[in-house]
Amino acid sequence: MENDEFSEELNVAVRVVHMACSLCEKVQKQLISTNSDQVRSKDDDSLVTVADWSVQATVGWMLAKALGSHISIVAEEDTKSLSRPESSSLLARVVDVVNECLAEATRFGLQGPDNVLSASQVLDAISRCSSIGGHTGRHWVLDPVDGTLGFVRGDQYAVALAMIDGGDVKIGVLGCPNYPVKDDGLKKYSQQNLILLNKPSGEVGCVMYTRKGSRKAWMQPLIHRDETLEWPNSAKLIRVSSISNPALATFCEPVEKSNSDHSFAAGVACNAGLRKKPLRVYSMVKYAAIARGEAEIYMRFASSSYKEKIWDHAAGVLLVQEAGGVVTDAGGHSLDFSKGIYLEGLDRGIIACSGRQLHEKLIGAVYASWESSNL
Numbered sequence: 426m427e428n429d430e431f432s433e434e435l436n437v438a439v440r441v442v443h444m445a446c447s448l449c450e451k452v453q454k455q456l457i458s459t460n461s462d463q464v465r466s467k468d469d470d471s472l473v474t475v476a477d478w479s480v481q482a483t484v485g486w487m488l489a490k491a492l493g494s495h496i497s498i499v500a501e502e503d504t505k506s507l508s509r510p511e512s513s514s515l516l517a518r519v520v521d522v523v524n525e526c527l528a529e530a531t532r533f534g535l536q537g538p539d540n541v542l543s544a545s546q547v548l549d550a551i552s553r554c555s556s557i558g559g560h561t562g563r564h565w566v567l568d569p570v571d572g573t574l575g576f577v578r579g580d581q582y583a584v585a586l587a588m589i590d591g592g593d594v595k596i597g598v599l600g601c602p603n604y605p606v607k608d609d610g611l612k613k614y615s616q617q618n619l620i621l622l623n624k625p626s627g628e629v630g631c632v633m634y635t636r637k638g639s640r641k642a643w644m645q646p647l648i649h650r651d652e653t654l655e656w657p658n659s660a661k662l663i664r665v666s667s668i669s670n671p672a673l674a675t676f677c678e679p680v681e682k683s684n685s686d687h688s689f690a691a692g693v694a695c696n697a698g699l700r701k702k703p704l705r706v707y708s709m710v711k712y713a714a715i716a717r718g719e720a721e722i723y724m725r726f727a728s729s730s731y732k733e734k735i736w737d738h739a740a741g742v743l744l745v746q747e748a749g750g751v752v753t754d755a756g757g758h759s760l761d762f763s764k765g766i767y768l769e770g771l772d773r774g775i776i777a778c779s780g781r782q783l784h785e786k787l788i789g790a791v792y793a794s795w796e797s798s799n800l
């Protein structure tokens with residue numbers, strides 16, 4: 426690795442994602458326990474919440490403050506519906522949430538604003554994250570809340586921040602506020618399906634991060650306000666699983682059939698010799714599960730009319746790769762983050778594996794399943 430390259434950027438990114446996780450935890454708790462009006466449908470019928478906008482504003486503002494207002498940020502949300510007159514109470518809520526979060530910046534070793542941000546400053550912070558990426562220069566890539574459906578349902582979700590330089594992902598940070606820190610915790614918690622309301626503090630929630638070429642990935646527990654943990658936070662190395670026998674491997678896939686073809690994945694699983702039931706998890710927590718060795722495979726087969734976005738993958742892909750895994754499209758080709766907001770040229774789907782052997786088997790199984798499904 427080119428020693429300290431991007432270490433300052435990574436340091437800032439990790440802290441900012443911690444702040445965003447803290448924001449999300451608070452909003453998710455309120456969303457679940459009260460019936461307050463914090464969720465909207467977008468034009469494509471997907472959901473957006475106070476947390477999605479608030480994280481985008483907070484991360485956008487903090488990155489610009491720490492790294493300079495010239496930085497380019499590509500992110501999922503825009504202000505179209507939030508700036509309509511009928512959304513004024515929603516906007517007021519976002520402004521409050523953002524200011525509460527920014528006021529806590531020092532808890533994470535960062536500097537917040539001197540004065541509270543106005544509504545128009547918050548809208549500006551959201552809409553300044555509207556770069557389109559590309560193969561030249563440096564771009565931050567943010568999914569403020571990935572797995573918004575999981576978030577709204579009180580389940581798994583992630584805050585995903587990556588940095589692309591010259592078309593390559595160089596930094597990946599994934600905040601997973603409902604990811605149990607203990608080994609195999611995800612499987613246990615997803616069986617119980619009651620993560621949030623009685624989260625055992627210190628046991629749930631982490632931020633994972635890596636740098637391109639480091640061949641290492643780390644995990645830090647979340648720092649909760651009422652706990653003794655303080656910055657600087659402790660980090661432990663994470664690593665992919667060493668299981669290469671398909672019969673023992675666990676595979677993850679999206680919860681919703683509309684986001685990934687479950688029956689095609691079941692065919693691939695069968696062809697590859699997988700025996701376990703799929704672990705269906707919302708969000709990029711699926712990549713996190715591979716990176717930290719709790720599952721071995723992540724398969725995603727979106728419909729052919731859907732184009733995958735870079736913010737849904739950049740951070741997770743780098744984490745898996747640096748933790749020792751392999752990620753390609755379903756044809757075995759590397760994912761291309763250099764073409765703007767979409768993963769252009771993606772062949773059928775995405776296969777992430779803990780090791781090369783499993784990956785080769787899976788790609789072979791995709792070909793076999795594809796041919797038989799097209800007979």
Ligand SMILES: Nc1ncnc2c1ncn2[C@@H]1O[C@H](COP(=O)(O)OS(=O)(=O)O)[C@@H](OP(=O)(O)O)[C@H]1O
Nearest residue numbers: 570571572573679680681683684706707708727731
């Ligand atoms: N049709 C279709 N096909 C594939 N993917 C889609 C589709 N529509 C949306 N999206 C993107 O999927 C992101 C959520 O993925 P998940 O893996 O969390 O899916 S699931 O909720 O578990 O089913 C989700 O990310 P968020 O919007 O950040 O939640 C979307 O970017």
Ligand SMILES: [Mg+2]
Nearest residue numbers: 471472501573
């Ligand atoms: Mg969304």
Ligand SMILES: [Mg+2]
Nearest residue numbers: 568571572737
């Ligand atoms: Mg997403």
Ligand SMILES: [Mg+2]
Nearest residue numbers: 501568570571
């Ligand atoms: Mg999102």
